[in-house]
Amino acid sequence: MNNAEVVNEAIRNRRSIFTGIFSGEKVDNAIIERMLQNANWAPTHKLTEPWRFVVFEGDGLKKLAKFQSELYKTRAESNGNFNEATFDKLAAKPLECSHIIAIGMKRHSVVPEVEEICSTACAVQNMLLTASAYGIGCYWSTGGITFYEEAKPFFGLEEEDKLLGFLFIGTMKSDKWPEGKRKGIEDKVRWVR
Template structure:
């Protein structure tokens, strides 16, 4: 298999796997560090490197759950669905690691905010692909990310800082059923020749 085939295969193999499928086994520090390193190589406009990550593991997962509960409690009722909270907090204990990731806006940055969101999303994809290459399953939950007080709880206190999600990572048995695509890429591409 050449390099391009290997990359494409990893991209196809990365499929969302929900935490309830995770085995109660820990991912090694070495693998987690490689996953984190991959985030730092995401493309970003203006060399802002806006990704900020908080890693929860072991007893730290309980701290993650507390933050979720607090942000949820602080949010106005019309912005939240009570049944979701149990889902988010219930998923957490299955994960070996949860990486909370968000955007740190550079002061006086003239770039559109959406470009920083794009860069951090690329960092998230990098992490999921390296995870996949190591046989680690991943699940991007946006959960409470967009609730008003969320970002500050993860050290992102700037006015334009923003959480994007919570990457739940775990080890799984092979052969778990995963989703596909509704339509092939040709249906989403326009060629101009």
């Protein structure tokens, strides 16, 4: 298989694999390191390299679970809309993972913010493709506390930075890789000739 075919297959075989089919077995840190190294090769205007990652594993997952569930509770109780099921989910979901990577975007004023967000998203796509290549379950979530301003310091981010979500990572229970589903490109592309 030539390089173009390898890339085409890697892109078309990437899947979001959710925690419900994680086995609980730990992913080798060497794979996590490779994901992070590949993320570092994303396109970046003016070489700002805006991506920032915090990797949680082992007891770190417990710290993340406690932080996000307590932050949710504090906010929700002050607004009068606390939901016990949401609290429980935020406290439990990280413990289903081998690793969680918090995705941050460090703001640089030399380029428009949208370019920094897009660049960080490209870094995440590199991690998703790497995880798929190793047969590792992985998905990007922007739920929970992602858009809470007061969460930023926990992840080493400043006011002008963005928390863009979390990669949930785990070993799959089965070696059966899910089939992909996409509509054709006909309604999504317009050629101007």
